[in-house]
Amino acid sequence: MTSALRALGTVFRRELATVLRTPGYAVLGLGVLLIVAAVAVVGGGGSTGILPAVVDLLLPVEVLVPLVAVVLGYRALLTDVGSGELAVIRTYPVGVVAYTLGVLLARLVALIVLVGVPLAMVGGYIWATASPETGIYATHTGVDSPLLFVRFLTFALALGASYLAVAAAVSSLAAGRRSALALGSVVLLGGVLGGDLGVLRSLSDGGSTTALAGTVASTPNGAFRGLVFEYVVGVAFEAGNGFVDPGRAVLTLLGWSVVGVAVAVGSLAYGRRVDAVLERLRGRFRF
Amino acid sequence: MTDTTTLTADGERRIASFTDVTRTYGGIPVVDSVSLSIRPGTTAVIGPNGSGKSTLLGLLAGSVEPVEGVVDRAETGDGRGERRVGYLPQDVPFRGSFTARETLAFYARFVGADPDALLASVGLTDAADRRVDALSGGMRRLLGIAQATIGDPPLVVLDEPTSGLDPGMRERAFRVAAAAADDGTAVVVSSHDLDLVGEHADRLLLLDRGGVAAADDVDSLFEDHDVSSVEELYRSVVASDSDGLGGSSEADHAVHVTGVSE
Numbered sequence: 034m035t036s037a038l039r040a041l042g043t044v045f046r047r048e049l050a051t052v053l054r055t056p057g058y059a060v061l062g063l064g065v066l067l068i069v070a071a072v073a074v075v076g077g078g079g080s081t082g083i084l085p086a087v088v089d090l091l092l093p094v095e096v097l098v099p100l101v102a103v104v105l106g107y108r109a110l111l112t113d114v115g116s117g118e119l120a121v122i123r124t125y126p127v128g129v130v131a132y133t134l135g136v137l138l139a140r141l142v143a144l145i146v147l148v149g150v151p152l153a154m155v156g157g158y159i160w161a162t163a164s165p166e167t168g169i170y171a172t173h174t175g176v177d178s179p180l181l182f183v184r185f186l187t188f189a190l191a192l193g194a195s196y197l198a199v200a201a202a203v204s205s206l207a208a209g210r211r212s213a214l215a216l217g218s219v220v221l222l223g224g225v226l227g228g229d230l231g232v233l234r235s236l237s238d239g240g241s242t243t244a245l246a247g248t249v250a251s252t253p254n255g256a257f258r259g260l261v262f263e264y265v266v267g268v269a270f271e272a273g274n275g276f277v278d279p280g281r282a283v284l285t286l287l288g289w290s291v292v293g294v295a296v297a298v299g300s301l302a303y304g305r306r307v308d309a310v311l312e313r314l315r316g317r318f319r320f
Numbered sequence: 321m322t323d324t325t326t327l328t329a330d331g332e333r334r335i336a337s338f339t340d341v342t343r344t345y346g347g348i349p350v351v352d353s354v355s356l357s358i359r360p361g362t363t364a365v366i367g368p369n370g371s372g373k374s375t376l377l378g379l380l381a382g383s384v385e386p387v388e389g390v391v392d393r394a395e396t397g398d399g400r401g402e403r404r405v406g407y408l409p410q411d412v413p414f415r416g417s418f419t420a421r422e423t424l425a426f427y428a429r430f431v432g433a434d435p436d437a438l439l440a441s442v443g444l445t446d447a448a449d450r451r452v453d454a455l456s457g458g459m460r461r462l463l464g465i466a467q468a469t470i471g472d473p474p475l476v477v478l479d480e481p482t483s484g485l486d487p488g489m490r491e492r493a494f495r496v497a498a499a500a501a502d503d504g505t506a507v508v509v510s511s512h513d514l515d516l517v518g519e520h521a522d523r524l525l526l527l528d529r530g531g532v533a534a535a536d537d538v539d540s541l542f543e544d545h546d547v548s549s550v551e552e553l554y555r556s557v558v559a560s561d562s563d564g565l566g567g568s569s570e571a572d573h574a575v576h577v578t579g580v581s582e
Binding site: 040118121308 | 343344345346347378381382383384385386387388402403404405406407408409411413414415417418422426427429430431467470471473
């Protein structure tokens with residue numbers, strides 16, 4: 034095993050152990066399960082089939098998944114920075130990339146458990162109990178299928194991963210717990226509401242409706258919603274409905290994740306140098 | 321890895337060096353144009369609160385970036401591992417939900433060391449399965465010292481490892497720290513406990529207002545300043561410039577200036 038992989042694995046295991054020993058996350062997972070189950074039951078979709086259930090769950094998931102991701106990520110990198118432990122870790126042969134990926138992969142596993150397990154449980158229950166028959170695996174348009182729920186779950190986790198990466202980037206830039214919380218809230222509100230408000234503003238200002246499929250796909254929530262419409266809900270309609278540009282939507286979710294990780298790595302790697310340069314400039318120009 | 325350890329003018333190995341190093345915060349110099357060499361053995365960094373000890377140790381450990389000047393650290397060599405510097409900050413930073421063994425095992429995995437041997441080296445074998453947040457302050461410091469020596473680095477930097485400890489634990493912590501210097505390692509330790517510094521340090525680095533007020537072997541400094549103890553040396557070099565020296569103390573012979581934040 035190379036030194037970088039060993040370091041990544043060591044950081045990953047410690048971070049995962051930390052998450053497992055934090056009771057609040059178990060409560061969070063239970064909360065997600067209760068909310069998702071309640072929405073499926075109260076909305077009525079859960080008793081009808083996978084597709085109606087997805088329609089019921091779509092909006093709550095758009096809020097819940099980013100919320101859980103931000104909760105998992107907003108202090109992920111700040112904890113070691115704030116306690117001074119990162120300064121100790123960096124005296125070992127641990128690269129910033131290995132450290133950051135180790136922390137974030139552990140948090141991603143936590144996200145998969147906290148979001149994926151409750152959704153999978155609800156999806157499995159609907160599959161087993163709903164009528165009409167949902168046990169037929171869909172191979173063509175129009176048939177309700179558990180595979181549709183798997184797609185929905187996959188898109189939801191991709192949405193969560195992008196928020197987790199952005200929240201971690203915020204965590205690496207924050208000066209303390211309060212500022213991390215404030216910045217995390219901005220990420221959550223800006224992501225959940227800001228993207229759609231921006232699209233509406235663009236349309237009200239005379240923006241092109243023909244470009245809507247691409248515009249919607251440029252925010253994580255828009256990309257997620259578009260993919261769900263295109264590949265889950267859309268199977269009940271004609272193929273190629275053009276809810277969203279699928280390639281752009283996938284690139285958006287992937288891009289936000291990559292940019293978030295890159296900002297986090299850059300911040301940890303160069304933050305001290307940037308601070309020293311600013312101090313040098315402050316000394317020279319007396320500001 | 322190549323051993324780039326250089327020699328000082330008198331032929332001793334140099335583990336680290338500062339050349340005109342300055343560090344400011346908010347434009348105010350905390351370490352100001354400091355040049356020095358660190359050699360094997362125990363070097364104690366002493367000085368009033370706010371004199372720049374923690375910042376200087378942070379610069380030495382690499383956790384603080386200099387605004388001006390150059391900090392050189394020796395590469396590992398002589399069969400040592402991959403770690404160039406061991407560091408224990410002033411506040412022991414370990415996660416409270418992990419046991420002492422788990423904490424050391426986390427760090428030991430990076431360099432392939434044995435956590436149980438490390439625990440034994442600081443006398444914490446019996447506390448191996450206790451959570452960090454259930455350890456006493458002294459035990460945490462010892463755990464921190466054990467961590468700082470993992471991987472056999474040529475330079476070990478300990479920021480006030482005896483702060484807030486009872487006399488017995490202070491002696492133990494200092495003894496363990498000084499023992500790390502027995503095999504050619506340079507141990508740099510800051511402390512307000514001047515009696516223990518006098519007992520264990522080979523060299524002194526006396527800081528005052530961000531600059532080096534005195535730096536040499538303990539015996540040479542005693543001779544140059546015509547004193548017989550570290551406390552007398554401290555008073556001779558620094559105390560005349562400081563207000564409130566007699567106003568507070570950590571212990572009978574410790575020097576601690578109140579009202580000034582590190």
